[in-house]
Amino acid sequence: MRLITISHLRQIIRRTGMDDFLRQSLSALEAAFSRWHEFRKSPRHATHYPHGVIELMPCADDDYYSFKYVNGHTKNTAEGRLSIVALGMLADARNGYPLMLSEMTLLTAIRTAATTALGAKYLARTESRHLAMIGTGAQAEFQLLATRQVLPIEQVSYFDTDPRAMQKFARNMAACAGLIPCRSIDQAIVDADMIITATAARLHNQLLGPGMIRPGSHIHAMGGDCPGKTELDPALLQQCKIVVEYLPQSLAEGEIQLSQETPIHAELWELVNGSKPGREEPLEVTLFDSVGFALEDYAVLRLVYQLACDLDICDDVELTPSPADPKDLYSTLLSP
Known part of the structure; x- marks a missing residue:
């Protein structure tokens, strides 16, 4: 599985160029919205606290499943913390295996801005x-x-x-x-x-x-x-x-x-x-x-996954077992 850290994302954007990365994000969003009916959609699942909220945002088509973990704690900045942090996951919908775990705090800001631009393209x-x-x-x-x-x-x-x-x-x-x-x-x-x-x-x-x-x-x-x-x-x-x-x-x-x-x-x-x-x-x-909306996260996760593969900017991490016999999970613990 590919792991995209903040350092990896920084490298991807520097290699691509910020303006070009934003344009690619905008294009990815527009392409995703154009095939709206192909997606399995639902409102985000929110858990509310007196001091903030934690949300899960899933979206999927027949090929890929994505979700984002994101919070909203507006008083965090007074303690030197970000008010919003996020992680994203992209998985192969055909077999359920995760393909990528990514930082999503910066990507949330980028996809949110790209959504603003997409709306302005049609409404301003x-x-x-x-x-x-x-x-x-x-x-x-x-x-x-x-x-x-x-x-x-x-x-x-x-x-x-x-x-x-x-x-x-x-x-x-x-x-x-x-x-x-x-x-x-x-x-x-x-x-x-x-x-x-x-x-x-x-x-x-x-x-x-x-x-x-x-x-x-x-x-x-x-x-x-x-x-x-x-x-x-x-x-x-x-x-x-x-x-x-x-x-x-x-x-x-x-x-x-x-x-x-x-x-x-x-x-x-x-x-x-x-x-x-x-x-x-x-x-x-x-x-x-x-x-x-979660469709926006899906679009930018797909984009980052493709760029990470093309540019070879990521870490490969072992977060799912791969025993020789898929019915023998216990053998994973016995491996050297």
Whole structure:
């Protein structure tokens, strides 16, 4: 079985190039969503605690089975720990044998950003040049780099309640022109073509509301990703064309959890395969209510598995026994 550590992933991305890796991730996601009906899908299985959540996210087709272990503990950063860590598994569905165990913390950030870009490809105006970012935590850099793969972004206004997070974002993205630090959400979204909300507070917030969004904007709301956690005023949803990843999961975890009677235009796969249109009018306001779905993990795990094999960047580890007689498991303990 192949093991992909953080060091291996770093090597793969450096060999591939970050922009190219993001483009390949985007293509892998688009290909997976285009064959939506070939997958066995279910909402994630969540175990909730007062201080956080631990989730398992499975997805499979006839050839491969994948799952991700991921947590969400927003107070971890105060103790010097990441708020989200993850591991991913890819297995051969024909015999059940695991093929790869991979780091998934970085890959979750990358696939989440690629999903943002995929939504923007179908829902944002193609000439969108001004991106506003509300929240500059661990996801922010990935979000900007991925969005630039599909839109001609020239200006990035950003705001976070933590000045250190804003400084970190500016430092990491110093090579990107047009960065504009802002003192408030209102200042950041002025004249924005696309707005990304990526905050971590486990509350029903109202970061954006009616009257704040200019016609023609695209909103990507990704911070509302569990029950009891939203970022938008429910009244704003009534003014938007809304797209989700997987409706049963979004009804429980997305922005629409507080407004379940709000019409939903489509699931993302319907835009990808052309069965429903994305943006239809220059002045309509679009919303991708994104909570993250296991199909995205499947797609990026398949990509990393292929790249690891092609580039020979991985460790081979023995985590499943291989006795000469498959009915004699005990003999494994007797081997030298």
